[in-house]
Amino acid sequence: MQTDMTPAGATGPIAHPGLPDEDAVVAAIATVFDPEIPVNIYELGLIYAIDLHDDGRVEIEMTLTAPNCPSAQELPEQVRDAVAKVDGVTNAAVQIVWDPPWDMSRMSDDARLALNMF
Template sequence: MSEQAPVHGAWTPQGEDQPKVSEVAIIDMIKTVFDPEIPVDIYELGLIYAIEIEDSGNVKVEMTLTTPSCPSAQELPQQVEEAIRMVPGVNDVTVEVVWDPTWDQSRMSEDARLALNMF
């Protein structure tokens, strides 16, 4: 992954105008996070339930794991947070792991099902 150059907001008479955080940019960064046991990114696996972006640049993500006993339970939320922090304009990130509704294979994208031969 190439490093992104820092993005600075435009200066206005009221002060610096921070860049608006894009949901597409957030999703693109989440797609760089993979479950180490499954060769598909966690977004395509359907592990991301909600993304909230505030005007202040704060981002909240609700995600789940494939099972409560997932060996990556500590690592994946931290990797998601670190990836989102790289998006220009993001000030703070909160990643919450939720268990309701429980994850099942129906949440996977068609691309993920094809990659895992789960038709």
């Protein structure tokens, strides 16, 4: 977020009314769970990139745990639908990518703990 002088002379963040809040987008993504794994897809490390645009567009690059994942059709749609509900989002697009391939090292510590994978 950009910082500038306010009219009173103090510095502070300048809100971009068209820019969706990244924390809110991440929180929305975290509501989506892989049906075979009891951890949300953000903590699993399936989200590779989140691009926020000034016009409210959000572009997400994600992967799946395996190319033959049975949820390959529904997970990207669930992510798109969840992000589209975030205030300030005008359009949400999700692209599946395979490079780099997902592996367990991308999982958060919380996900490892939940799955007892330490």
